[in-house]
Amino acid sequence: MNFWKGLGACALVATSLATSSVSALELKETPGLDASLPPVAERLPSEPLVVDMEATGRTVGTHGGALDTLIGRSKDVRLINVWGYARLVGYTEDLELVPDLLESVDVEDGRAFTLNLREGHKWSDGHPFTAEDFRYYYEEIALNEELNPSGLPPFLLAGGKPPKFEVLSDTSVRFSWDDPNPLFLPELAKARPPFIYRPAHYLKQFNPKFGDPDFIKKAAAEVKARSWAPLHNKKDDMYNARNPDLPSLQPWVRISDDSDRRFVLERNPFYHRVDTTGQQLPYIDKVIMTVADKKLIAAKTQAGESDLQARNLSFSDITVLKQGEGSQGYTTALWANAKGSEISILPNLTVKDPVWRKLLRDTRFRHALSLGIDRDMINRTLYFGLGKSGNDTVLSASPLYKADYLTKWASYDPEQANALLDEIGLTDRNGEGLRLMPDGRPLEIIVETSGEVQAQADALELVAETWRELGIKLYIKPSQRDILRERAITGDLVMSVWWGFENGIPTSDMPPEDFAPTHGNAFSWNAWGDYYETHGEGGEKPDWPPAVRLMELYNAWLVSTSKEERTKLWGEMLDIHAEETIHIGLVSEVPQPVVVNGVENVPLTAIYGWDPGAHFGMHRMDEFYLDDKAR
Structure with a gap:
């Protein structure tokens, strides 16, 4: 059966919109992008995911600006890959699972999953995103004992057995098991997903099966890695955002490694989502994450140093945050915490x-x-x-x-x-x-x-x-x-x-x-x-x-x-x-404060959770935009 049969109305809207082609839209170039990039029609997949803002109760945004937010430690830069929430499949605000990076998914008896990619989809460096990226992950990483000595994770096992993996075409792969595997799709939608695809064109240079041995030896020495495997694992950093050279499919990507206190994440010019007016998402040009003492984040937020803040804020901060609304012009939204108990x-x-x-x-x-x-x-x-x-x-x-x-x-x-x-x-x-x-x-x-x-x-x-x-x-x-x-x-x-x-x-x-x-x-x-x-x-x-x-x-x-x-x-x-x-x-259900300062399309009432939710991710941070004053 087709996976989407019987889904709720919101999910059906999202998937039907995803079938619109580039030719049916009047595509608009994003202001400020590097002039050497290809035109937007060549950057987008031939079947992008088209988002109807009106259908989701939001307004069409305007490109531009930088969003400032505070993090309590440098490793929290990885949250950009959580909040961006570009997933093979992801949850809507109605908790329905819908295709995102994927054009569609076909499920047969809960045992076989055919993943259909978007033709023409590209990594952030412009290289095609294809079935080879799935093959490289499964055959060269997941099954490689040097890179993955612990073996296949539970979501890739059913009845204790691994899947049969098949490349059906450049844009289609299939994972199938003898027994049902209800873990598979929900795992792909997590705040920290398994990334069952990798930028093979980038990582192959660090793999002796494909790359130059002298280059690999030199690269390993530069990062003090004992062999190719720890070098490869260091470069293969899909979640932590510590390798700015690693291509990404997320809405914002890290492009430099010049600071451990202030991180600038810039828009991915090859991102796969677009609104119905022809504007490529995300609306916001940059996300700037600045490290601050966790104990001072509430005070700094009250002082107007963050445009969007929930991390490191708690219920006890609501009173002081409310006091700063008048002078700083922000709003303290109260979202419902998704934990079973505070x-x-x-x-x-x-x-x-x-x-x-x-x-x-x-x-x-x-x-x-x-x-x-x-x-x-x-x-x-x-x-x-x-x-x-x-x-x-x-x-x-x-x-x-x-x-x-x-x-x-x-x-x-x-x-x-x-x-x-x-x-x-x-x-x-x-x-x-x-x-x-x-x-x-x-x-x-x-x-x-x-x-x-x-x-x-x-x-x-x-x-x-x-x-x-x-x-x-x-x-x-x-x-x-x-x-x-x-x-x-x-x-x-x-x-x-x-x-x-x-x-x-x-x-x-x-x-x-x-x-x-x-x-x-x-x-x-x-x-x-x-x-x-x-x-x-x-x-x-x-x-x-x-x-x-x-x-x-x-x-x-x-x-x-x-x-x-x-x-x-x-x-x-x-x-x-x-x-x-x-x-x-x-x-x-203790309220979670979310401070919104000059950012539009942020819901005032919503769910704040890790899985499902990815904090801002489920609410589509790529659809947030800065108001005229903030830009």
């Missing part, structure tokens, strides 16, 4: 201490902890009541949402909490009134934090007050995220606080990997996740019935072939999380 307390179900392990795996204990938290008080105190009190789960914007997921075992009921603790047998107390654990230790819970988010520590202080009424003492232990991960790996971590589920707005077609023990970096079940990732060579095999069932459901999702089946599987997984209180979420 703050989530995570019991470690694979902690090595046997007494703690038994207690944390007792559903009654987790329920008691949850019922012993006054979430409404936390919401009022920290977020002025603007968030939603409740569990760490999917949000109301997700088609999978049910109100019960948010509220189950999440009301403040100290009487029921105490009764559950008594039922477990935790009835003995010491002289301070603290309950005693089965081995006689006082019930003192150390909750470890990364030390990065003040709101997490503030929330834990409030939790400590109400847990003390249950006979439980909470200690806050600030640490660092690397140390947290190490303690989770060793099993010493008892409990931690973190953000909630990264994707709080999933559809049934998105993988439920975070809701099952599939990752070894998860604080709540590191050992089980490690077991899955190492195929049983490390970690521990899940032996807790809810975790076993979650893995069964996840594995069933991996071989599912229909939306109905995937929706049912997702539903049971969410039911288990709601019933078991695996994460103890506190408050969700």
Whole structure:
């Protein structure tokens, strides 16, 4: 079947517009471009992606200007490849998956995916973007043990087997498996996608199979690489934007490497998108990313030093940002955070201490902890009541949402909490009134934090007050995220606080990997996740019935072939999380401030998330433009 059959109206509009040809438009040259470049008709694909601004509720923009934004560290220059969000397929604001770099995708039984490129599409250096770029990635990089010693990533495996890869033409390739692979397309749309294509014409010069050995040896010496493989990997930098010589398909590209504090990203003159008036996107000429102390970014934004800012801003900055609106003329938009919870307390179900392990795996204990938290008080105190009190789960914007997921075992009921603790047998107390654990230790819970988010520590202080009424003492232990991960790996971590589920707005077609023990970096079940990732060579095999069932459901999702089946599987997984209180979420949908200063087409209400979303990416930053004053 064709992949696009049955998609929502927004997606159908986008795909039908993408069939317009260059000849049907009155193309306009972009002012200020290098005069030596080919004319716009030769720079665009023969079938560009044509965007109807009116259909998406936006206005046709004007070319020009530089957009200033602040980043907290030099490595954050990679965000230009997140916000640009040029993907083979990408999400619309309605969470529909549609073709972007690709002209179309054909899917057969969820097992075979034919990717159809846009004829005449070019890299940022003007070289053709063709099937050879996919072949080079798969055969010369993904399957090369020197470049990729860890082997194929999970999204390229189905039933544990690799795909059959075929080049069908210069503009068409096919990946096919014996079993369904529902991971494949969603992976391509991520904020950090796998880039299953590479600029082969550029990278071949660093590969001894194609390049000159003397050149490769010299180039390796210049970057202090021991051999061709680390040299190749250093040059092959599709995500991090650290190699300005690497051709790109993104709307803005880095063209110089002369500073580590101020990065100038310039428009890609061969970008594949165009509006219905014949203007090639992006509208904005340059994006300038300046490194600033994270603690000063809110103040600098208030002073008018950023045209578009969300990174390194938090809810606590809203008051000061609002105060600067009058003098600086910017707007502080409030977007809905897409995380399952702004703050989530995570019991470690694979902690090595046997007494703690038994207690944390007792559903009654987790329920008691949850019922012993006054979430409404936390919401009022920290977020002025603007968030939603409740569990760490999917949000109301997700088609999978049910109100019960948010509220189950999440009301403040100290009487029921105490009764559950008594039922477990935790009835003995010491002289301070603290309950005693089965081995006689006082019930003192150390909750470890990364030390990065003040709101997490503030929330834990409030939790400590109400847990003390249950006979439980909470200690806050600030640490660092690397140390947290190490303690989770060793099993010493008892409990931690973190953000909630990264994707709080999933559809049934998105993988439920975070809701099952599939990752070894998860604080709540590191050992089980490690077991899955190492195929049983490390970690521990899940032996807790809810975790076993979650893995069964996840594995069933991996071989599912229909939306109905995937929706049912997702539903049971969410039911288990709601019933078991695996994460103890506190408050969700806390507004994310987004400062807009002279930038048009930026929505005032939107979703702010990583996956899906890519921060600004899903809202098409290439369609933003600067007003007359800003230009």
